[in-house]
Amino acid sequence: xxxxxxxxxxxxxxxxGSYFDDIDPATGKVCAQVPxxxxxxxxxxxxxxxxxxxxxxxxxxxxxxxxxxxLAGLIEQHLDELATLESIDTGKPLAVARSVDxxxxxxxxxxxxxxxxxxxxxxxxxxxxxxxxxxxxxxxxRGVAGLISPWNLPLYLxxxxxxxxxxxxxxxxxxxxELAPMTAHRLAELxxxxxxxxxxxxxxxxxxxKAGAAIVSHPDVPTISFTGGTETGAQIARTAxxxxxxxxxxxxxxxxxxxxxxxxxxxxxATSVRAAxxxxxxxxxxxxxxxxxxxxxxRFVETFVERTRALTVGDPMQDGTDLGALISAExxxxxxxxxxxxxxxxGTIACGGRRPAPDTLGDRCRDGVFLEPTVVTGLxxxxxxNMEEIFGPLVTIxxxxxxxxxxELANITRYxxxxxxxxxxxxxxxxxxxxxxxxxxxVNCWLLRDLRVPxxxxxxxxxxxxxxxxxxxxxxxxKNVCIRMKDP
Numbered sequence: 269x270x271x272x273x274x275x276x277x278x279x280x281x282x283x284x285g286s287y288f289d290d291i292d293p294a295t296g297k298v299c300a301q302v303p304x305x306x307x308x309x310x311x312x313x314x315x316x317x318x319x320x321x322x323x324x325x326x327x328x329x330x331x332x333x334x335x336x337x338x339l340a341g342l343i344e345q346h347l348d349e350l351a352t353l354e355s356i357d358t359g360k361p362l363a364v365a366r367s368v369d370x371x372x373x374x375x376x377x378x379x380x381x382x383x384x385x386x387x388x389x390x391x392x393x394x395x396x397x398x399x400x401x402x403x404x405x406x407x408x409x410r411g412v413a414g415l416i417s418p419w420n421l422p423l424y425l426x427x428x429x430x431x432x433x434x435x436x437x438x439x440x441x442x443x444x445x446e447l448a449p450m451t452a453h454r455l456a457e458l459x460x461x462x463x464x465x466x467x468x469x470x471x472x473x474x475x476x477x478k479a480g481a482a483i484v485s486h487p488d489v490p491t492i493s494f495t496g497g498t499e500t501g502a503q504i505a506r507t508a509x510x511x512x513x514x515x516x517x518x519x520x521x522x523x524x525x526x527x528x529x530x531x532x533x534x535x536x537x538a539t540s541v542r543a544a545x546x547x548x549x550x551x552x553x554x555x556x557x558x559x560x561x562x563x564x565x566x567r568f569v570e571t572f573v574e575r576t577r578a579l580t581v582g583d584p585m586q587d588g589t590d591l592g593a594l595i596s597a598e599x600x601x602x603x604x605x606x607x608x609x610x611x612x613x614x615g616t617i618a619c620g621g622r623r624p625a626p627d628t629l630g631d632r633c634r635d636g637v638f639l640e641p642t643v644v645t646g647l648x649x650x651x652x653x654n655m656e657e658i659f660g661p662l663v664t665i666x667x668x669x670x671x672x673x674x675x676e677l678a679n680i681t682r683y684x685x686x687x688x689x690x691x692x693x694x695x696x697x698x699x700x701x702x703x704x705x706x707x708x709x710x711v712n713c714w715l716l717r718d719l720r721v722p723x724x725x726x727x728x729x730x731x732x733x734x735x736x737x738x739x740x741x742x743x744x745x746x747k748n749v750c751i752r753m754k755d756p
Contacts, residue, residue: 269300271449271473273309274456276316277466282474283308290449293359293593294584296635300357302449305474310441310482313470317412317439318488320467325409325437327465333381336435339462340377343370343423346458350451354422357448359593359637360547361584373427379719380435383740400753407744409437410514413491414483416476416504419445419595420550420659426452429493432739434468441470441489443480445496447595449473476500484508491743494518495552498657498683498728505731516732516742518552518724520657521685524678525555525714526700528671529563531690532712537568541575543688543714544663545641548591552729553686553708553715557654558665559677565667569645572665573618576641581624583633591661593636600637603660606653607642610664615647620661649677657683671696679705684726688714707733 270287272279282303290300303309324332343350350373351365360369390405415429426444433440444452456471472479476496484492484507491514494504498519508515525543527536543555560568584592594600600623607621620642626634641661647653654664668674678687686708689700701709707725710716717723724733732742 269450269453271300271302271453272456273303273305273313273473274453274459274469274471275309275313276319276470277460277464279456279460282306283312288446288475290357290447291596292356293595293597294356294633294636296637300450302446303473305472305479307478307482309472309474310479310486313441313472314412314483314486314488316467317441317470320465321409321411321439324434324439324465324468327437329384332435332437333385335462335464336377336381336431339459339464340374340381342458342462343377343455344374346454347371347374350423350454353450353454354448355584355592357422357450358419358550358595359584360550361589361592363587363589364547369421369424373423375719376424376427376431380431380739383736384435387740394750400755402751402753404749404751406747406749407741408747410491410743410745411438412489413438413440413493413743414486414489415440415442416480416483416492416494416496417442417444418496419447420547420552422448423451423455425495426455428734429495430455430469432734433491433493433743436740436743438491438743439468439470441472441483443472443474443476443483446473446475481507485511487511490514492516493734493742501730514742516724516734517730518734519728519730520659520683521552521554521725521729522557522655522657522681522683523553523555523686523688523706525558526674526678526687526689527558527560527564527568528674528689528691528693528696529561530692532692533564533568535712536690537571537575539688539714540690541572541579545576545579545591545661546715548594548639549641549661549663550595550659552659555688555714556658556663557677558663559668559674560665561674562667562669565665569618569665573643576643577619579641581638581640582628583630591638591641593633593638594660595637597637599660600639603639603658603662606656606658606660606662607644610644610647610653610662613647613651613653615644615651615653615664618643618645618665649680655681671700675700675703679703682728685729686710686725
């Protein structure tokens with residue numbers, strides 16, 4: 269598949285004519301040619317988005333809604349095709365892409381397409397000693413939005429940005445990850461089929477250092493929404509801050525799963541394993557640090573290791589595969605370096621820590637980028653393995669003695685994205701949730717998402733919030749109109 273940029277309503281080649289390989293991590297084979305776009309392509313896309321903005325921003329909300337609902341319907345019609353592309357691009361199990369990634373993209377477009385039909389303005393009646401007035405607060409689109417999304421949940425998270433930006437009347441220049449660009453290319457084709465006006469959505473493929481940086485630094489892109497690594501987010505902030513751009517940065521996580529002794533053991537255990545290794549651990553919300561109250565610690569570790577060993581690592585296209593391939597050989601090397609670091613820091617590898625034998629993967633995946641799910645015990649809470657984001661199938665398990673210590677250990681890292689708390693004590697659940705320094709706390713569940721709630725992190729996990737009303741506010745600018753009223 270040779271991908272193209274989507275600019276001004278057309279699929280076009282990159283200005284420089286250069287492409288690079290997109291690798292299927294499960295097979296090691298090339299699956300697509302990706303445009304190696306640069307600032308010229310971004311400038312063309314921003315120009316197209318700017319030209320489309322006046323008409324799109326004045327299009328009635330009901331018409332914008334219908335176009336986005338039509339696009340959602342087309343994504344749903346092509347669910348199996350898109351899920352296959354997603355699995356090829358990322359190495360994730362096809363069953364996960366089919367049941368989570370693509371359905372969530374459909375939900376994102378439908379949610380925001382209908383949300384804009386139910387917004388309302390705010391008015392205030394103002395009275396002073398010598399004047400009366402009505403203050404009306406209006407919200408309007410900000411202009412061209414720059415949308416930069418990651419490789420782990422490609423269409424899912426790209427649509428999480430595109431849908432609210434377009435629904436609120438902005439136009440957009442999006443850059444999907446260069447490691448997983450294929451579903452964004454199909455989204456461009458489906459946008460044409462849906463009848464989206466030219467220039468409303470533009471998609472520029474390429475590397476972050478070239479295409480992504482050009483979007484962030486372009487003076488005619490006042491809004492930037494980014495999901496990715498914390499260090500990249502910091503660089504974006506350094507560039508965009510002096511330009512007074514509005515930023516939403518959804519960055520890394522080192523999320524704790526806190527299991528108290530009174531929790532439902534079986535449910536807490538099963539969900540903790542799922543939270544640790546879903547999508548090969550390549551989700552910013554994965555519970556990579558499991559904190560267990562000491563009375564049940566030994567039993568929990570033993571059973572957790574048994575469940576982890578029972579997980580199937582293999583061909584993502586086959587039914588029954590729990591963990592597919594990691595995104596790239598470079599990323600696997602990073603995760604393996606942390607396994608070695610955990611050993612050096614005094615940890616015990618309770619299970620995993622190795623690459624699966626090639627003969628267990630079958631001929632198709634013999635050269636793929638696979639790694640066993642790994643459980644580490646015996647580490648100090650402040651060691652690097654427990655403090656730094658790894659973003660792979662590696663989880664640590666640590667004991668705690670009381671609620672105070674559990675909260676202290678949970679909050680010890682520089683990240684603050686999410687946490688899950690397992691207890692049947694409602695008072696304790698409220699107490700702990702109120703003291704955890706993170707944007708989302710799940711109690712007796714994990715990754716139970718509602719599109720209406722705010723999503724984002726504290727500390728080095730990001731800046732701002734996405735989702736629901738927060739997204740509608742982020743992509744719009746408030747304006748107050750004060751109308752003085754004269755006495756009759």
